[in-house]
Amino acid sequence: MSYSASHNSDLICGLCPHACRIASGNLGTCRVRENKGGSLSLPLYGKLSALAVDPIEKKPLYHFFPGNAIFSVGFYGCNFHCPFCQNYTISQEIRKNVRTVLPAECVDLALQHKSFGIAYTYSEPLVHFEYVLDTARIAREKGLRNVLVTNGYLNQKPLKELLPYIDAANVDLKSFSDSFYRDELGGSLKPVMRFIETAAESIHLEVTTLVIPGKNDSDDEISSLARFLSSVNRGIPYHLSAYYPTYKYTLQATKAETIFHLAELSSEFLDYVYPGNIPGGSDTRCPACGAELISRRGYYTRVTGLKKGGCSSCGEEIYGMFA
Numbered sequence: 001m002s003y004s005a006s007h008n009s010d011l012i013c014g015l016c017p018h019a020c021r022i023a024s025g026n027l028g029t030c031r032v033r034e035n036k037g038g039s040l041s042l043p044l045y046g047k048l049s050a051l052a053v054d055p056i057e058k059k060p061l062y063h064f065f066p067g068n069a070i071f072s073v074g075f076y077g078c079n080f081h082c083p084f085c086q087n088y089t090i091s092q093e094i095r096k097n098v099r100t101v102l103p104a105e106c107v108d109l110a111l112q113h114k115s116f117g118i119a120y121t122y123s124e125p126l127v128h129f130e131y132v133l134d135t136a137r138i139a140r141e142k143g144l145r146n147v148l149v150t151n152g153y154l155n156q157k158p159l160k161e162l163l164p165y166i167d168a169a170n171v172d173l174k175s176f177s178d179s180f181y182r183d184e185l186g187g188s189l190k191p192v193m194r195f196i197e198t199a200a201e202s203i204h205l206e207v208t209t210l211v212i213p214g215k216n217d218s219d220d221e222i223s224s225l226a227r228f229l230s231s232v233n234r235g236i237p238y239h240l241s242a243y244y245p246t247y248k249y250t251l252q253a254t255k256a257e258t259i260f261h262l263a264e265l266s267s268e269f270l271d272y273v274y275p276g277n278i279p280g281g282s283d284t285r286c287p288a289c290g291a292e293l294i295s296r297r298g299y300y301t302r303v304t305g306l307k308k309g310g311c312s313s314c315g316e317e318i319y320g321m322f323a
């Protein structure tokens with residue numbers, strides 16, 4: 001495995017900013033990568049937690065081939081330990097006694113399902129870096145698109161190795177506060193910001209924040225976050241999703257009015273802001289003339305006003321990749 005260095009009999013994993021020092025026979029913080037006799041191994045290579053065909057809108061990606069379904073694969077383990085994780089049964093648990101799906105088989109399955117690509121999703125895919133890279137390379141050779149749904153907690157060197165094979169990503173920007181990242185998730189904010197900046201240079205990017213009452217829902221925080229995204233590209237679609245109590249968090253669910261209020265604030269800085277996990281407000285409108293471009297009712301999506309990647313009413317170019 002790449003991205004490791006020896007330190008006496010320990011290994012330092014260089015994949016993500018945690019830089020775990022792993023003694024022989026032990027696992028890193030993600031519980032995915034192991035020091036096996038002095039070399040870093042990925043015992044969960046090809047051990048998938050889920051295989052499904054989902055609407056691309058479920059990732060969520062709203063400006064990337066809208067209305068299409070994508071073959072989606074999930075993993076076990078994560079380099080964050082969010083107490084509000086909505087997928088904690090796979091992100092915080094490890095199962096080895098599941099069938100191995102090697103990269104070539106994964107690509108074959110996507111082709112059999114007539115999918116236009118593969119989404120690496122559900123729990124954190126990038127701690128399975130070698131599997132994602134190997135699969136994405138084969139998928140690209142076969143004409144498929146590759147999509148990441150990730151927390152963006154990856155070092156720049158592996159990110160730059162992977163990006164040439166990736167077409168789109170949704171990055172979970174969980175907060176705009178370093179202390180929230182440190183205290184709640186066991187990480188830090190800056191590497192995720194750098195991930196977003198680097199990825200936005202070469203792939204289609206959307207960003208999601210799960211809005212948790214009293215934790216990351218202040219006007220100041222969301223405005224600062226939206227301002228940062230706008231400094232990267234004000235076309236980046238931004239999804240503000242309502243939290244529901246799960247795993248270790250028992251706080252009340254986010255009110256719809258909070259999501260709509262924060263969406264309005266963010267719209268000062270960004271052209272496309274979408275409420276998530278609540279009904280309404282998910283249509284895409286042209287930022288120049290206001291015409292409807294894409295209509296969404298749940299996961300039923302219709303492209304209504306796009307022509308050659310632009311608004312069919314006024315010709316404004318729309319951020320995204322459209323069929």
Ligand code: SF4
Pocket residue numbers: 013014015016017018019020027028029030031032033079127
């Ligand atoms: S990928 Fe896993 S083992 Fe490597 S530094 Fe990150 S948490 Fe530690």
